[in-house]
Amino acid sequence: MLRNTLGIVNIEGTNVQFGEIMSHRGVQAYGFLGRYRLIDFVLSNMSNSGVTEFQVYMPPRMRSTIQHVGTGKQYNINSKRGKLRLLNSAIDPNSIYQHDIKAFSDNLHYIENANSEYVLIAPSYFIYSQDFSKLQEQHLETAADITVLYKNVTEAKESFIGCQTLKFGEDKQIVEFQENHGKYKNRPVSLEAYFMKRELFIELIKRAKSVSALYWLKDILRDVVDQYKIVGYAHRDYVACINNVDAYYNTQLELIDRDIRRLLFKSNWPIYTQTSDSSPCLYGPLADVKGSLISNGANINGQVENSVIDRDVVIEDGVTVKNSIIMNGVVIKNGAHIENAIIDKATKIVHPVDIKGFENSPAYIKSYHII
Secondary structure, eight states: OOOSEEEEEEOOOTTOBOTTTTTTSOGGGOEETTTEETHHHHHHHHHHTTOOEEEEEEOSSOHHHHHHHTTSGGGTOOSSSOEEEEEEOOSOTTOTTOSHHHHHHHTHHHHHTOOOSEEEEEESSEEOOOOHHHHHHHHHHTTOSEEEEEEEESOTTTSSTTSEEEEEOGGGBEEEEEEOOSOOSOEEEEEEEEEEEHHHHHHHHHHHHHHOTTOOHHHHHHHTTTTSOEEEEEOOSOOEEOOBHHHHHHHHHHTTSHHHHHHHSBTTBOOOOOOOOOOOOEEOTTOEEESOEEOTTOEEOSEEESOEEOTTOEEOTTOEEESOEEOTTOEEOTTOEEESEEEOTTOEEOSOOEEEOBTTBOEEEOTTOBO
16 A cells, blocks of 8 residues: 555646536536546545545646545545645736646645655546555556556557657656657556655755746656656556547546446545535336446436436436537527537527537536526
8 A cells, every 4th residue: 555655736738628518617627427526536546545635736727626525435545544634826817927836835844744754646647546555566666756657558649638648768767858749659657646755746846947948747757867866656447638628528438438437446446526416317118228327316318329418417208319418507408409519617508599510529518597
């Protein structure tokens, strides 16, 4: 088990681009598969690995994250020896100075006063299941200064754009961090999960701040790659990078397939989330549902195909929903046709409209709208 380690959930970098879509909440709090939020995966991985002390660094639009994470008891954090801090760096969300080094510097006394010898830093927009204690074992065996979790991917031309790729020398040692511009198909992609001594982490924060007011943690790691022993640890299972609207949409539709879902959700590795005591889904006599994930509390009377339906969604008879993500509390009245779309929470579609996007560019309807 991963003892003596401070788990830090980092904010997402500039390679995460959603534009105006779902802009009222931080990426950490994006709903996923009708049940989870993106942050659930990194917090569950850390908790299952034995981490008991957590710091969650939040984006400027933090209300949804605070509401969802709360005291952290759903992640088995709220024990007598466990501790969870929700931390932020107050600054204009559109400012170029809104980055992780600024957030760490503003809250440095919390990092300095932590009791842990090690830190594990990871963001929430990579989705995977990983026992970080295995990463620690290799870190100690190789006598590394820093260990980086990475994944060998075969779709680097289309996905993981803007993420860092790794170049290896001898003994799995990283000799260069590069940016993925989509030139090559096969690439080892950094999952931006870093394991190191807490003292070294503090040193890197101070160093980054002295070099540039614009530096991110990954920038200083790129600079010091030849000064420390930085080693890679390969993740060998399912990984998704939710860094744009297409990835958010396509990943969820891909995970409707049970065989793919089993690569992410392991029977001995629970992904925790905030539960709601809603009733089971109610299917009416006219309901026709194929290959979809339907959450508790939904009321389905129409036709649903290859879609993710969140909690408390009402789909009346005469409605068709295909290849779409419908978020919680949405009501779709008789006669509407929804295809290749993301409908945000609590929206009411009361007229028999056609809302149709494309597979590579889904239509998006904002939350709390009436159509």
